[in-house]
Amino acid sequence: MSLLDVENLRTAYTVKGKTFYAVDGVSFSVGAKETVGLVGESGCGKSTLGKTVMRLIEPASGKITLDGHDIATLPEAQMRPMRRKLQMVFQDPYASLNPRQTIWQMLETPLKVHGVADPAERRRIIEAMAEKIGFPKASLQRFAHEFSGGQRQRIGIARALILEPELVVCDEAVSALDLSIQAQILNLLVDLKREMGLAFLFISHDLSVVRYISDRVLVMYLGKIVESADHATLWNSPRHPYTRALLSSVPSTDPAKKIGGAISGEISTKIPETGCRFRARCPIAEARCALEAPELKTLPGGNAVACHLA
């Protein structure tokens, strides 16, 4: 049994009376202490998937099993103790911190809410956490807007880790940061993962970052997972044409290594009624791709791909 098991999860949105599924039948799992990357273009549903797993958005159907408990339909009151195990780091280090609270308040409230009644104990935990994230203790009484983006993201990480969760969903956690700061935060996440035995669901549109930090990667396109593979396989021999297109679009910092021709078209919000969702942009699509939706087939070795031709 894995730490997190997601089975056939769907999340519905209603736009102008029409229902569509931003997450449409997704299954995957995250093992204890494993980092699973979730990559895809904007609008593919990766962020919605993360928030649904967090139960910040209600799932339409499917199962979310955390440590053996199905949390997909748990009422909020019973969900609350489960939240200790499941935390989230947000993308925007500016919007994700309450501008009217001090850093101390932000770190202390979760402890209070989750029953750490002794103030001395709370102080000890907060100060230990500040030390872990490399945040000066003396600055804990200040407000978030007094800090730079990198420092704020450290605070966001501290807040997510203060309850010692087992799984942390990182939703574009380094995307808003400058390159030099991004490296600092990535290193910090790796250190914390080792120190605290964390598992990550690392959601990002940035392939280089996902490739660096993930043990296994899920590639998502229009609400479905099209490929799931361990990191080495995914970069060396991607199976799905979309994964290949994504990989070949990432500009290399080696000017001699010209990127392979860009794929045409753009991700659209219109989901085709039948067949493969990627076929309109797919360079190798056949007649059959328009009729039959490919299932996510597990390959020998545990990787999986959803393509008739892979």
Added chain:
Amino acid sequence: MSLLATDPNDRPRLRLPKSLRNPLFVLAVIVLLGVLVMAVFAAQIAPYDPLDMVNMPFLWPFADPSSPLGTDQLGRDLFSGIVQGSRATLLVGFSSAVLGLMIGTCVGALAGYFGGWVDIILMRVTEIFQTMPTLLLIIVILAIGNPSIPLIAISIGLAAWPMIARLARAEFLSLREADFVMAARALGYPTGRIILREILPNALPTLIVGASVLVANGILLESAVSFLNLGDPNVVSWGSLIGNGRTQIRSEWYLSALPGVATVLTVLSLNILGDRLTDILNPRSGERS
């Protein structure tokens, strides 16, 4: 992106909030402080009881040093009237605004945070109150009860809250989706705590600015009620002074004009203060322009 995304910290903090250097704002604050001092120390400042006949009737302003702003048809001192009247006027203005702020915030917060049916029902109620003519609603309430300062304040507050409710709903609706509220939910904070401790402090500045307009409105409505002789006959307010001078408006116009000027100055100052309050209540003011 990088154009103006410079962190506030890397620019020298060389300024106070801009608003504090604005002469109009400074003037408004001086006026309001003056009125406040006047109301608090009315008993010490006013030379006479404003209901006592102390001098010759129809003394024009500056005609007699013992009644610097003149007297009315019964020889009552107008200066004392304005000073003493500021109490009732401000009391009604502020307490009606506080009441409106409380009702409006509760209704708007619940509607905005929970959405769905709660929102629909609360907003329909709000609309019912909003479509009723304000003055009429107040008059009906006063007609049922016995006109007194608390009842006037309550009736004005009851008529004024829908504006705050709409503001609060809009604020809660957008803040509910903010990342830091998501984070609070992810951390398992109870709903009450999210509403009161996470969202409300961020919505409050906007609501207080709205409430400053309510104070001004309250003062004007109190004037209107008193002008119509629906106020408490035993209490002097600026509105009752204006109403009292109505019959002499062609000859002794100062009887209505002077309390009128006091009302206008106060209301204007409140509006100016409200405009600038946004900057002052922003924790980042002075860093981001």
Added chain:
Amino acid sequence: MIPKPPVLELLKLEVGFPGAPIVKGIDLKIEEGEKVALVGESGCGKSLTAFSILRLLPQAARITGGQVIFDGHDLATLPAHELRRIRGKGIALILQEPMTSLNPVLPIGLQVAENILQHEKLSRRAAKERVIELLDLVGIPNPRERYTMYPHNFSGGMRQRVMIAMAIACNPRLLIADEPTTALDVTIQAQVMDLLEDLCSKLSMAMLLITHDLGAVAQWTDRVAVMYAGRIVETAPIAPFFAGPQHPYSQGLMNSSVDDGWHYSSHRLTEITGNVHSALGERGCAFAPRCPLAAPGCRETPPPLELAGPDWHVACYRRAEAMAPSPVAASH
């Protein structure tokens, strides 16, 4: 053969807000048809530099010194009506946000046509034909039908194409692109950048690309200028630069970006410690507080840009040490 004068030359350009200088004396040359990247992190002044070329500065910001030479004119002091003739026609600008750069209540064809009619005497009909040609050129399918559509009918990538059509409408000699693909997905970025590169060579247009993405620099430009805290610290042709940058900041950037085949289990990213705020109030080299090689001398006066190779300039007192093989440089 007499060498052609550069398309654009920035001489000791200084831009800033009252009491807060942001761009502190920049020299930059862009040759005919050359694609130059201006790279740096947020707040380094790269966008302000780009906007100051056309004097499209935010309120309160001013050019406080230096020159912007284009076509024999100093744009920094040119009267507004003459500058307006250069905007769009001589130099065009593409912005980061394709969602907000277009007027939502006008059909896109009309917006492009309007731009042409501002600068050229054409009949409305001729302008329309030109626009359709342009839309076709930037890869918008069915340009004739799309002419009358509104921006909300277009996706982000398509809007950026419309913006590009608008920018190249009057055959500018220089295109300034401020983070043109930051808001776009990686597959769309590749399409848009390929298009820009293609247009540059077709229309023999020079490009100044403002970006923070080193990959985009390596793939789609000829020369790079690295900015830090308002100054250019290194400028070099792409190939030698990416083979081995000389300034410690450039090296730091390269090492902190994730490279092919790196994985957390086997490779720790090299951090540049601290953050850019440490440059505030620094008398000497702005990078010195974060620099692993900083010596006392670095804190005295800012280092000048010095020739460090063919067409390669570096502003660093410790260049010799920075180029010495070290564990940091070797791992790359």
